[in-house]
Amino acid sequence: MSSVLTEAQAGTGSSSGVVVNDFSLQVATANGSGSQTANSVLMRSIFQMGVPVSGKNLFPSNIQGLPTWFTIRASKHGYIGRKREIDVLVCMNPETAEEDVREARAGTHVVYEKKLGLENPGKKRDDVTYYPVPFAELVVKITAAPEHAKLRKLIVNMIYVGVVADLMGIDPAESEIAIAKQLKGKKKAVDLNVSAVKLGLDYAAANFPVKIPYRVERMNATAGKLIVEGNAAAALGCVFAGATVCAWYPITPSSSLCESFIDFCDELRVDAATGKKNVAVIQAEDEIASIGMVLGAGWAGARAFTSTSGPGISLMSEIIGLGYYTEIPAVIFDVQRVGPSTGLPTRTMQGDVLLCYFNSHGDAKHPVLFPASPEECFTMAGEAFDLAERLQTPVFVLTDLDLGMNNWMSDAFPYPTAPLDRGKVLDAAAIEKVKDTWGRYRDVDGDAIPWRTLPGTNSPAGAFFTRGSGHNEKAQYSEKATDYVNNVDRLARKFDTARTLVPKPEIQDRPGAFAGLLAYGTSHYGVSEGRDKLAADFGVPLDYCRLRGLPIGPETAAWIRRHERIYVVEQNRDSQLVTILRDEFPEIAARFVPIRQYNGLPLDATTVVEAVLSDREKSAKKG
């Protein structure tokens, strides 16, 4: 999943002073004002022109009226992480317009509703360029008809698409295609929106002879790629991984994962003959019920999963411990948001690493996977189910709001060709063979993973009793100290087996690297871009290990041991992964240098660059 394009792909800038295919554009609107369509059209238009693009929606935790910012980044280099610096600002929200401009950096180009009078004396900044547009007036022209009146709020957004298209050189034809796609070709709606774009185009053409120096030019770096949210990708992954039971309770930012699963199943899991579904999706009454249902289904032998966010994981803690101790497969997606507590439900964070890894009371540890892109959401969903059934234990898949809910440019998803790994299950025939020698919790293969049977297996000798209380190898109730120790020691060994089974890290080394960067999940984008900057602009080459799963496996361990200094980049306050790394590598624990961003915004490259440079200075001073 390299984030750097070949120069060929990257295309080249044109006339000097003009920046081509490398900018961030931010649209400030109000929540629920229906700007999403316009924003996606803008984003898709650029995407369709072959330019790598990303869209990030910064929205409030309410349904209507509060400020929302949508940021579109175009990058010929394929950097699709968040960029701190905004180049073009579209102010559609009267509530925030003045503050938006006040906080804009010098050189920003500001498109805004004329009547806000941002250029009035006292307000005007002479280090930004203004493009006033009478949106309110314009929109009336095409929505004069009374039946259109209540469409104005929506349509007005399409006008800025046109204005920006003209000012930045976006091909209007692409916008038309994007609109048709967005509105699923509803003729009347399409026409109305297209005319709104036209209105913007014409106005800008007529009134702004000088265009914005940030331009879009065609290149060919998006062919075959998708624009998709991580949650949808994960849901699709669950469908193709053969998940047949889903129990969930809505929570931002995870709801759309299960909702997408429902939609995909309505299309892909319907029995042609009966019209019935080959899947059961249960909207539970809360997260305790969701995880209980998932364990029940996993115990019965189905591939079952749930999706939630931090508060849900906290609630599930007791039952997750049951899953660990009774050894029941389960897949739990945690689309992380900002905690503690309710925190900032619409901001992103990697704050649940310790909660998931050490979840529940007593001694318990759990495998955790870290997808970093939509395609990994898709593929790791499959890996998670294989892992859960192979290891017979709950497996966490940690994504975050940034990955789950934002629009990502993604590689196409590879069709899974490998058979499902259903793990160690004895059928009736196999039970006949092993008979009394079989023990539900006996390690016969040396990998500490026992064999299980499924309820309903037609055999007089197949049944066993699952319990969260003490049990021996035969799954019989036991309070014997030796049985207990024997069992939990095996569970510890099983966790070591997991080290060899979780997804391997993605390692990118650079000649002459004096140290390494270690990161996971969506930190990848800020880290890889920052790493390129450090090498290119500061002559600081760094190796890079993108951790893709816990527990730490041999490859990661080897990479860590090879490095004298390791910057561990995380999107949480307490550098939670560092806690785990120090525990795993006591003899070199001092090598880990935490780099943290935890303000609820996706990690940006600048944060990484600044942190590394300041650390180098510090250590330089030391001697």
Added chain:
Amino acid sequence: MSSVLTEAQAGTGSSSGVVVNDFSLQVATANGSGSQTANSVLMRSIFQMGVPVSGKNLFPSNIQGLPTWFTIRASKHGYIGRKREIDVLVCMNPETAEEDVREARAGTHVVYEKKLGLENPGKKRDDVTYYPVPFAELVVKITAAPEHAKLRKLIVNMIYVGVVADLMGIDPAESEIAIAKQLKGKKKAVDLNVSAVKLGLDYAAANFPVKIPYRVERMNATAGKLIVEGNAAAALGCVFAGATVCAWYPITPSSSLCESFIDFCDELRVDAATGKKNVAVIQAEDEIASIGMVLGAGWAGARAFTSTSGPGISLMSEIIGLGYYTEIPAVIFDVQRVGPSTGLPTRTMQGDVLLCYFNSHGDAKHPVLFPASPEECFTMAGEAFDLAERLQTPVFVLTDLDLGMNNWMSDAFPYPTAPLDRGKVLDAAAIEKVKDTWGRYRDVDGDAIPWRTLPGTNSPAGAFFTRGSGHNEKAQYSEKATDYVNNVDRLARKFDTARTLVPKPEIQDRPGAFAGLLAYGTSHYGVSEGRDKLAADFGVPLDYCRLRGLPIGPETAAWIRRHERIYVVEQNRDSQLVTILRDEFPEIAARFVPIRQYNGLPLDATTVVEAVLSDREKSAKKG
């Protein structure tokens, strides 16, 4: 809380071959057979003779019928931890008698029900000494009366008290006193029980000319001491700490804490005038409700607490995070039992350290106190409430089944003379002064602890809005990145303030120590006894730091830095405290050597001795 007595106190042995005041006696019975009374009488008799004693009840997780073992240890040296080696065995349980004897070590003295025929050919071991007693026959003599018939099951236990008293030199007069005390002087019951003891005495006197070489002789090491369970001590501590709200849900081994609190309050918290209670105890419907009620009460300004065990903490996780983020005082007792999941509810473990310290999603950390004795349960209850109100955050008090439910010889509890520290609370007058400058979450004192107001305070400017969602210094809703970071950074600084406020460690250094032992809670007994052994028998002097609270404070940090090798003794599989220590001391993380016992039994000295010696060998080999 030194565990070593002066030679003066320790008394001296008499005729050689005989061991005085240094043995373990184990009584094997069936659960619910009413042996508790007999066992306490036996234990108290020894206690009343001035001999340091401890009693540990190993009982099953059911109510009646399953095997139970009660172990009484007498130690002139004042060692009251568990001893692996049993010297005298009383077999009252036909179910387990044969296995009990089979597993007994050579030299054990076995008192048993004659008709079990343990000496019959094929069963008899010639490396143990047998004392057959026809308990069933004897008991009939004093319970011939039909109305007594159903008392037999109970009374028969008193007979072995008499037998053991004769065989080991326990003064029957003391047993009579103990009986009177146990049965609160109920004349008829007392007489019956006393006659049973007499029966045993006479039988042993008449039939066993050779006595057991483990003897009890009077000494004066128990004057003024108490025999009490940790749960009762903690409950009493809560009463004297001014706790006025308790919300709980029953769970072994914590139930008796709140039940004792109820009993103590019925005696000590009744308003003389009205007969009403100056306390509210709520039996909640579950642990989520308990902790919710405790937060509600703490928010209203009362000293509120709950008590539970691992499963309850897991369930509370979401709301504990709310308490952390909204900064509400709360005291949570976790009487730990063996996990994961339901685990072994009647066995002991220190398995919830990580769960409590890192509890809940997002970045959250919590102070954790580790009482090691009943008197510390009493005093730390008070410290916990002071800490919770001073820091405005939930505070955990971690005990375990061993401390909470076993009978401990304890120092008397010191009467608390200091005023309660109610923390930073603004009353109406104070609010008048600070007015608009006040912010509920503003750090005005530099200790990161803000000032709060209490609902009902008669002031138009005192109110604020508590929320688990993002908030600024004024407690207003905020999704601003800067407000969020500002707030959680303060919370992190507040946790540093906590380092200076949690109970300081108890440090015992030894000249020439080559390394240190670090432990917490009930590990103290096995550790301090093992440490004495290591010094006395193996010439291995060790320093000792008994951790009494988290986060790690400066004294502990200094002690750790002073030592090249630190044995961290824990009663869990994953050496959970070591994870925290390695995180806190990355540069010396390799110095921590885990010593673990996690079989559900209280830590014994031998485990510590063996572990330290084997580590020395290893490092010796290394060079």
Added chain:
Amino acid sequence: MSAQPPAPSTPAAPKTNRLGLPKAEYEGGKSTLCLGCGHDVITKQVINAFYEMGVPPYQVAKFSGIGCSSKTPAYFLNRAWGFNGVHGRMPAAATGALVANPELTGIGVSGDGDTASIGIGQFVHLVRRNLPLVYIVEDNGVYGLTKGQFSATADVGATRKKGDVNEFVPIDLCSLAIELGGTFVARSFSGDMKQLQTILEAAIAHKGTSIIDVISPCVTFNDHEGSTKSYKYAKEHETPVHDVGFVPYFEDTLAEIPAGDTKDVPFPDGSVLRFRGVGRDYDPTDKEKALRSIHESHARQEILTGILYLNPAKPGFSEVLGATGTSLVNLPLDVVRPSREALERVMESMR
């Protein structure tokens, strides 16, 4: 959105209540809910009720869970303390706070998801305890804040915007509360402001748990054709079981409803609830009849509103606990810390 107190009241303020406080003293922060959300209408009535009842704002404690509805305590009574907890667990926090300080007047606001889905367990046990608390469920049949999934009060056959149909038996919080021994059970509709305000005033006077299920349409996700919680549907199907008037103890006339063929139910504090029949005979003190009427209303697709069941005499929670009934928050040290002798006595029993 803001917990910042408005500027202190000026005596110049014209209309005031019995405490001499103007309405402004009972207002809250600016709502961030959708334009037209039923919840905002309820907020207004809460403000009116507390103003009319002349409750000192600083003696009020506001509780809520999570949801659009649960945000509303920030939009009324800024002078009162607010506790916006976690999802579905409002009752526990309220219980702890009001047991710690029974002198506070407690009001809890929740939603149908917060109460009937995740929160039904705490709801059930709260009702059993009869904790003095005004408990408003702003009932729109969906999870508004998470964009409109069905909640446990959605009616069988109701459709979502997407078109999918609810198949599960709805929880009727009123009949459930009565079944569980509730002492004040009411239903209203955010569109019926007068009735709602009267019910709220009576609830404030009630010394037990007042369950008030208020149909409160979600204009964004559940106000469409096919919804049974839309403004249109509620207007068409609301069926008041009586006219209700309330005279607090500190007033003596009841203008709206003159005596006559009315039923008066007195409160321990001397306040009176007066009911006048509206055609059907409905006795709010007859449990069985109340239950039957509610059940029958389902078949008839009526939304029965009014005070459906009432039993003001039953003792509240603190009383049952045997507590003094006064605040346990700041008791003097000598009251909460027993004497040295007491400690000695206890320890003696351990020797």
Added chain:
Amino acid sequence: MSAQPPAPSTPAAPKTNRLGLPKAEYEGGKSTLCLGCGHDVITKQVINAFYEMGVPPYQVAKFSGIGCSSKTPAYFLNRAWGFNGVHGRMPAAATGALVANPELTGIGVSGDGDTASIGIGQFVHLVRRNLPLVYIVEDNGVYGLTKGQFSATADVGATRKKGDVNEFVPIDLCSLAIELGGTFVARSFSGDMKQLQTILEAAIAHKGTSIIDVISPCVTFNDHEGSTKSYKYAKEHETPVHDVGFVPYFEDTLAEIPAGDTKDVPFPDGSVLRFRGVGRDYDPTDKEKALRSIHESHARQEILTGILYLNPAKPGFSEVLGATGTSLVNLPLDVVRPSREALERVMESMR
């Protein structure tokens, strides 16, 4: 206590059921409960019912929470799979398992604490879903396993051994289940073995949730004078609302109760429940009457037993979910993994 399967059956075994299996094939491990515990009696009837109904043991899934009662699934049907989960959350595990494999016959055993206290939330939502499950609550009014604290079904005025009195409204799980749309709601008494076995057989045949509240005295902590869940009290206060007989579809005679002044309720599978009145007129298919009778029984201090409400026609959970109704556990790969083309189609929509 033991999940170890007994030795395979020997054809020599005398009496067998319609599957040719002897009773032994339906037995379980040795009980570790107190001598005389009501729960052990219920265990016996469960064994009888499954034996008589001729359910293949390996097709049975046993679920429970935590408590003495929740231990009992280890004491019956050793040939069946058992899932002893955590406290109060049995319904969720059962729901997941039985949705994953609807071909299993599910039985859940819980206690009054496990269900009515911590578990009431999952109970409520389970009933609403009508998941095919035989749900037995072994109701003794206390938490046995934690030594006898009051549970949420303890009656007002009931005393504990210590002497303290319960003051909180008990939850009547039967009227509650009916209120929530339950389709099979029964109460029995561990002392009334014949009735209990019949109810269990009918419950096994029922294709929805069968709630069976069985008064099951705790001889150790709640069998004293002053208890309303003691053997003595239950014997004296049990009031059957009818005689009930059950003819499974595979039998055709109903010896015990000859037709006559009886009411027959047919099951979709052809089985029939036959009720004969016992003085009072009681119609188990009339919801309102059933509720009223139960409520009135409280005042009369009667423990109504029998099948209190019944509606066998209502569709079960899987059906409502629109699932195939067959096991989702081992579907062939080509069924659960859509084609390459399907993936392409979906991805195209994302371009």
